[in-house]
Amino acid sequence: MSRPAPSGAPEELPAPAGRPGTPALVRYALGSAGMGVYVTVPGLLLLYFLTDTLGVSPWLAGLVLLVPKVVDVVLHPFVGFLSDADRARRGSRLRLLAAGCALGPAFVALFAVPGPVADRPWAAALWVAGWFVVGNTLFAAYQVPYLATPTDMDVDYDGRTRVLSFRMVVLTLGILVGGAVAPLLVGDGEPTVAAYTLMALVLGAFTLAFQLAGVGGVRRLVPPRAPAGSAAAGERRARPVRDTLADVRSVLRANPHFRVLAASYLLASTTTHLVLAGLPYYTRYELGRPGFTTVLMAAFVAPALLATPLWFRLSRRAGKQRCLLAAQSGFALGALGLAAGDRLGLAPVVAATLLLGVSFAGIQLFPFSMVPDAIREAGPDELARTGSYLGVWTATEAIGSAAGPYVYAGALALGGFVASRAGDQVTQSPQAHSAILTGFTVVPAALMVLSLLLQLRYRLDAQARSGRTAG
Numbered sequence: 165m166s167r168p169a170p171s172g173a174p175e176e177l178p179a180p181a182g183r184p185g186t187p188a189l190v191r192y193a194l195g196s197a198g199m200g201v202y203v204t205v206p207g208l209l210l211l212y213f214l215t216d217t218l219g220v221s222p223w224l225a226g227l228v229l230l231v232p233k234v235v236d237v238v239l240h241p242f243v244g245f246l247s248d249a250d251r252a253r254r255g256s257r258l259r260l261l262a263a264g265c266a267l268g269p270a271f272v273a274l275f276a277v278p279g280p281v282a283d284r285p286w287a288a289a290l291w292v293a294g295w296f297v298v299g300n301t302l303f304a305a306y307q308v309p310y311l312a313t314p315t316d317m318d319v320d321y322d323g324r325t326r327v328l329s330f331r332m333v334v335l336t337l338g339i340l341v342g343g344a345v346a347p348l349l350v351g352d353g354e355p356t357v358a359a360y361t362l363m364a365l366v367l368g369a370f371t372l373a374f375q376l377a378g379v380g381g382v383r384r385l386v387p388p389r390a391p392a393g394s395a396a397a398g399e400r401r402a403r404p405v406r407d408t409l410a411d412v413r414s415v416l417r418a419n420p421h422f423r424v425l426a427a428s429y430l431l432a433s434t435t436t437h438l439v440l441a442g443l444p445y446y447t448r449y450e451l452g453r454p455g456f457t458t459v460l461m462a463a464f465v466a467p468a469l470l471a472t473p474l475w476f477r478l479s480r481r482a483g484k485q486r487c488l489l490a491a492q493s494g495f496a497l498g499a500l501g502l503a504a505g506d507r508l509g510l511a512p513v514v515a516a517t518l519l520l521g522v523s524f525a526g527i528q529l530f531p532f533s534m535v536p537d538a539i540r541e542a543g544p545d546e547l548a549r550t551g552s553y554l555g556v557w558t559a560t561e562a563i564g565s566a567a568g569p570y571v572y573a574g575a576l577a578l579g580g581f582v583a584s585r586a587g588d589q590v591t592q593s594p595q596a597h598s599a600i601l602t603g604f605t606v607v608p609a610a611l612m613v614l615s616l617l618l619q620l621r622y623r624l625d626a627q628a629r630s631g632r633t634a635g
Contacts, residue, residue, distance in 0.1 A: 183319070183323065184319070186330075188381065188385055189326075189381075190330060190334075191377060191381035191384060192313065192330070192331070192378065192381030192382060192385050193330040193334040193378075193381065194334055194374050194378050195306075195334075195375055195377060195378015195381060196332075196334045196338055196378065197337055197338035197341070197370070197371075198267070198268070198338060198370065198371035198374040198375040198378070199306070199307060199310075199338060199371075200334075200336070200338020200339040201271075201338050201339075201341060201371050202267060202271060202299065202371060203338075203339065203565065204440065205271075205342045205343075205346045205363075205364075205367060206229075206296070206299075207437045207440040207441060207565055207568070208343055208347075208441070208443060208444065208457075209360075209444065210274075211229060211441045211569045211573060212444040213275065213360055214292065215573075216354065217354070217355060217356065217357060217360065218282055218285055219288075220285045220583060221285070221577075222577040222581050223573065223577045226569065226577070228289045228293045229296070229566050229569045229570060229573070230566045230569075231293065232293055232300055232566070233562050233563055233565065233566030233567075234566070236304065236558075236566075237412075239300070239304055240558045241552060243260065243304045243308045244308050244551035244552040244553065244555020244556065245551065245555065246260060247308050247551030247554070248548070248550065248552060250309075251550075251551065256387075256388035256389070257309030257312060257316075257551070258388070260306075260308070261305070261306055261309045261379050261382060262379055263305045263306075264303065264304075264305035264306025264310075265306065265372060265375045267299060267303055267372070267375065268371040268375070269368060269372075270295060270298045270302055271299055271368045272361070273295045274292060274295040274364065275357070275360040275361055276357075276360075276361040276364060277357050278291075304555075304558060306375060307558050308554050308558050309382070309551065309554075310378060311532070311557070312550050312551055313327070313382050313386055314327045314328055315535075315540070315547070315550045315553075315554070316550065317385060321537060322479075325529070325530075326476065327385075327533075328532050329475075329533075332525065332529045332532075333472050333473070335528070336465055336466075336472065336525070339468075340461075340465040341367070341370065343440075343458075343461035344461050344462045344465070345363075345366070346367060347444070347455075347457045348458055349362060349367075354584075411549075411552050412556050412559075415549070416556070419538055419546060421541060421542075421622065421623070421624040422535065422538040422539065422553065422556075424619070424621045425531055425619075426556065426557060427618050428531070428615050429557075429561065429564070429615075430564050431564070431611050431612070431618065432492065432527050432531070432564070432612065432615040433560065433561050433565060434568045434571065434611055435495070435499075435564075435568065435608045435615065436495075436527065437564060437566075437567070437568030438569065438572050438603070438607065438611070439520065439568070439604065439608050440569075441568055441569035441572045441573075442572045442600070442603055442604035443457055443460060443461065443464075445576070446460075446600065446601070446604045449597060450597070450600060451506050451510075456510075459514075460513070460514070463514050463517040463518050464517050464524065467518055467522045468524060471521070471525040471526070472525045472529055475487055475526045476529070483626070484530045484534055484625055485530075485534075485619070485622055487526055488526060488527070488531065489616060489619060489620070491524075491525070491526025491527045491530070492527060492612055492615055492619065493616060494526075495520055495524065495527060495608075496609040497519065497609075498517070498519035499604075499608045499609040499612065500606070501516030502516045503605040503606065505601065534622075534625070537625075539553050541624055571607065571611075572603045575600075575603030575607065576596070576599055576603065578599060579593075579595045579600070579603075580595050580599075581599060581600070582596070
């Protein structure tokens with residue numbers, strides 16, 4: 165049930181009407197490049213960094229990635245509340261957005277483990293976990309107000325997909341930079357902490373530069389407006405932190421369309437991040453080619469640069485829901501296609517990875533463009549708390565980004581995978597090899613099928629296409 169808008173709050177969050185120009189959208193989208201690096205590199209390398217450089221056991225390494233993300237269940241919705249409060253009191257979400265630009269230095273600290281700490285696996289695990297919490301907090305401060313922009317704008321059903329297609333293309337570039345450059349910088353074989361630190365310095369500077377560009381893009385697309393009345397601002401100031409979980413429940417109860425989207429995307433996010441976490445293990449232990457991580461990461465990400473505009477065009481004819489279901493099906497098939505390893509040669513491996521990449525583009529584009537549809541369909545009362553919705557949504561994504569590596573780490577632990585430090589020589593058992601392969605192929609395929617089955621329950625898209633919820 166929708167709650168009434170606070171006294172003095174506007175029914176709509178006004179934004180410039182009309183079709184935004186390409187230069188403004190490009191500038192906005194640039195902020196996604198830095199986000200792409202942070203989404204990708206920890207997901208791709210952090211578990212491997214812990215188990216194969218710092219000597220942290222798989223079960224503990226999995227907890228290091230999972231526990232900081234559990235905080236996001238409260239953190240992201242609270243950031244969403246703060247974002248809405250800033251919008252009401254100051255007329256923009258820019259203050260939190262600017263604070264999130266400190267993400268780059270935190271990213272460096274995540275991998276720059278001091279020597280005495282790196283010599284003790286438990287201490288190294290605590291160091292990484294602590295800085296992971298800091299990085300996730302700053303990421304939330306940037307991501308939540310940034311993703312509120314398409315909802316704050318006065319655009320229609322296809323217009324929201326257009327805005328987010330620009331974002332997806334640049335996000336893909338950021339993922340490609342992080343996914344391809346990071347393995348190159350740390351090197352093949354058994355990279356050291358120093359190699360990871362150099363990688364983090366380079367990509368941390370990249371992240372900061374593009375985040376700052378994104379702040380300017382948001383300012384152009386959604387200029388600051390007159391603050392809401394003092395009564396609304398006072399009510400928002402008075403709300404305690406403990407109300408955050410109640411706000412999460414309220415959002416999910418008030419909007420069944422959003423609830424289905426979030427549940428399906430939780431599984432999809434878990435699946436894609438599991439694949440990222442498992443890729444270095446797959447290339448080293450199954451393909452016997454550690455350097456092939458860069459090749460497969462490029463094959464996974466690069467197709468999205470072409471696929472995203474094609475997905476957008478296709479969605480204008482078939483609708484977002486049908487396209488998303490097709491992308492989820494393709495991802496499940498691609499994951500199963502990797503199960504043969506290199507027994508049929510490397511060409512089928514690359515082909516299956518390309519299918520994963522094309523599907524990944526749709527899985528990223530359509531849910532994010534459907535969230536504004538679901539919020540606007542709920543009416544002006546729910547539109548007034550866009551930040552809270554985006555906080556719940558990004559918390560869902562964050563939980564998935566931790567759950568994926570945790571599930572894969574669990575598979576490694578069950579298979580008896582032996583952790584090692586840089587320079588150590590270990591031989592993995594047949595059971596460990598089986599866990600590496602099954603966890604990377606069969607498990608993500610099954611998770612994506614479950615995501616697809618949940619997505620089938622989404623019913624809003626036909627209405628949105630008819631124009632009843634446009635604008």
